[in-house]
Amino acid sequence: MRTLENLLWTAILATLLLPSLSHSETTKQKATLESGDVPVFARKLVKNAPPPLRNGARARCFMSDHRLTESEFCPVIIYRGLTYWPMSFDDNRVAILAAGYDDNKKLVREVYMCGTRYVFYATIDTKVQNVVFWGQAGDNGDATSAKVSWRLLREGGATCPVPSATGLKPAP
Structure with missing residues (x-):
């Protein structure tokens, strides 16, 4: 359940925070979100x-x-x-x-x-x-x-x- 909750929050944050970034910036930012750095x-x-x-x-x-x-x-x-x-x-x-x-x-x-x-x-x-x-x-x-x-x-x-x-x- 915890993993599912983390994935859901990562998807929500990625949708809200990442749309204006380039592909390389998006990949780096997504990795940061998934690692718990935010x-x-x-x-x-x-x-x-x-x-x-x-x-x-x-x-x-x-x-x-x-x-x-x-x-x-x-x-x-x-x-x-x-x-x-x-x-x-x-x-x-x-x-x-x-x-x-x-x-x-x-x-x-x-x-x-x-x-x-x-x-x-x-x-x-x-x-x-x-x-x-x-x-x-x-x-x-x-x-x-x-x-x-x-x-x-x-x-x-x-x-x-x-x-x-x-x-x-x-x-x-």
Whole structure:
């Protein structure tokens, strides 16, 4: 089933991203998509989310930035064999943890990000190679966001200072 899902997403992305490229560029870009070098957005059932982590982070996703009703789905990012779940913290801090799990549901990578909480959507920017998680509206009424580079998704780490109580390594 996973292979079929990957092929479907590859076909969709190839159709959307590749029509203006030459044949050699198309072949190279298609190979990149198939190798997992481009993150993919998906929605997964919250009931299939990994269990809460030791630091009070858990998959809690919402309907929108203004409607803080929990959703039955979470926006996740699939990248290089890992599924990144946006985890909000029990202490309500304005930060999330993108927790990367392999196909065996083993936690492999963590990325700590400040700027949002209670995620409802995620976007992928292929030009600047980052992922943006969108969450609860701020004081100005607009959705808040937390950006992370593809490099940080590959390596793990943080986009801002990490409180020592999280049990994560501080940002470099």
